[in-house]
Amino acid sequence: MKRREFIKSAALGSMGGLLISQTFGAQAGGNMLTPREVEGPFYPITPQKDKDADLTQIEGKVGRAKGTIIDIFGQVFDQDGNAIEDVTIDLWQANSYGKYHHPHDNSEAPIDPHFQGWAILQSGKQGRFKFKTVMPGAYPLNSPQQRTPHIHIKISKYGYESLLTQLYFPDQPLNDKDGLFKRKSVQEQKMMTAKKTSKSNEYRYDIFLQKAF
Numbered sequence: 681m682k683r684r685e686f687i688k689s690a691a692l693g694s695m696g697g698l699l700i701s702q703t704f705g706a707q708a709g710g711n712m713l714t715p716r717e718v719e720g721p722f723y724p725i726t727p728q729k730d731k732d733a734d735l736t737q738i739e740g741k742v743g744r745a746k747g748t749i750i751d752i753f754g755q756v757f758d759q760d761g762n763a764i765e766d767v768t769i770d771l772w773q774a775n776s777y778g779k780y781h782h783p784h785d786n787s788e789a790p791i792d793p794h795f796q797g798w799a800i801l802q803s804g805k806q807g808r809f810k811f812k813t814v815m816p817g818a819y820p821l822n823s824p825q826q827r828t829p830h831i832h833i834k835i836s837k838y839g840y841e842s843l844l845t846q847l848y849f850p851d852q853p854l855n856d857k858d859g860l861f862k863r864k865s866v867q868e869q870k871m872m873t874a875k876k877t878s879k880s881n882e883y884r885y886d887i888f889l890q891k892a893f
């Protein structure tokens with residue numbers, strides 16, 4: 681190969697690499713996309729009527745979920761930072777004892793009859809969403825796979841790559857020991873971790889989706 685051709689092909693090669701890293705890597709349009717995570721075994725399979733944004737109360741029941749009540753809000757954006765409305769946000773989590781309302785969760789942690797455990801929300805104006813829940817418990821110590829507190833989320837809207845992820849919380853001592861969390865890069869961990877606001881028990885969590893076409 682002549683020197684000039686070699687330089688040209690090397691330049692094209694590195695450009696190709698750049699394009700690939702923009703498409704499949706973390707960086708797109710200046711914003712990092714929310715990283716993906718596995719679904720886990722406990723996506724709800726028992727039908728339930730109440731899937732609203734307050735997971736601390738079940739419609740028609742008197743009483744409130746046990747644990748620390750927390751508020752989470754945020755916005756959904758595309759990779760260019762445009763807010764996306766009408767995005768479906770389907771989320772589920774363990775109760776404050778670390779137990780899922782799922783027939784396959786056979787840990788000895790108690791069920792909380794007042795905890796809703798599952799919500800399906802839509803992002804509204806400017807892609808905003810919010811929900812009230814309890815701080816999920818770590819899976820019990822006797823569970824074979826101990827997990828740090830997390831919330832599972834499935835996000836979908838026509839025209840965007842659907843996203844399956846998990847939300848984490850800052851300053852959780854188990855984060856460093858969590859098998860799934862540890863596998864992520866520092867930057868990915870940052871994207872997946874809600875940020876504490878100045879209000880007590882309130883967190884901000886923004887979601888970045890990839891346009892499908």
Ligand SMILES: [Fe+2]
Nearest residue numbers: 720827830832
């Ligand atoms: Fe989980």
